[in-house]
Amino acid sequence: MVxxxxxxxxxxxxxxxxxxxxxxxxxxxxxxxYLSGCHPLLEEQFEWQHGVEWEKYAVLPSCFYAGKSMEDTEDIADEILLENDMIEWSTQTSLLHPTDSAASSSSFLQ
Structure with a gap:
């Protein structure tokens, strides 16, 4: 999977x-x-943030278990993807135009 x-x-x-x-x-x-409808042993570890499974994944940057409705989860996932795309685009444009790097990266992160 890695x-x-x-x-x-x-x-x-x-x-x-x-x-x-x-x-x-x-x-x-x-x-x-997002985990939902998985085996209770797996979900409990993420919900309570303990156990072997949680420890393996707690080191990921912003990874979390969301016990919310699927609709809310899709909105959160879309926000994460959009934010990452803007940061990636900002990084790429700063490589193309080094003099504008401070302005372009700060405008996307606000």
Whole structure:
């Protein structure tokens, strides 16, 4: 699973037999993880932020378990993707126009 270098959002829903996530971990690019309808043992670890599964993924940048409705989750995921795209675009434009880097990156982060 760590070979998915551009994976930023992962939504796992209605997988009641899913007790754990990949042993080799998830990519460090992952910003949003949503679990719903998985095995209670897995969900409890993320909900209470303890246990072996939680410890494996707590190190990810902004990864969290969202116990919200799917509609709310999609809105959050869209915001994360949009924010990351703006930061990435800002970084790319600053490489093309180094003199404008401060102005372009600050406007996207506000």
């Amino acid at each position: 070979n998915f270098f551009s994976l930023r959002v992962m939504i796992i829903q209605d997988c009641p037999e899913l007790v754990c996530l990949p042993e080799d971990g998830l990519p460090m690019t992952l910003n949003f993880l």
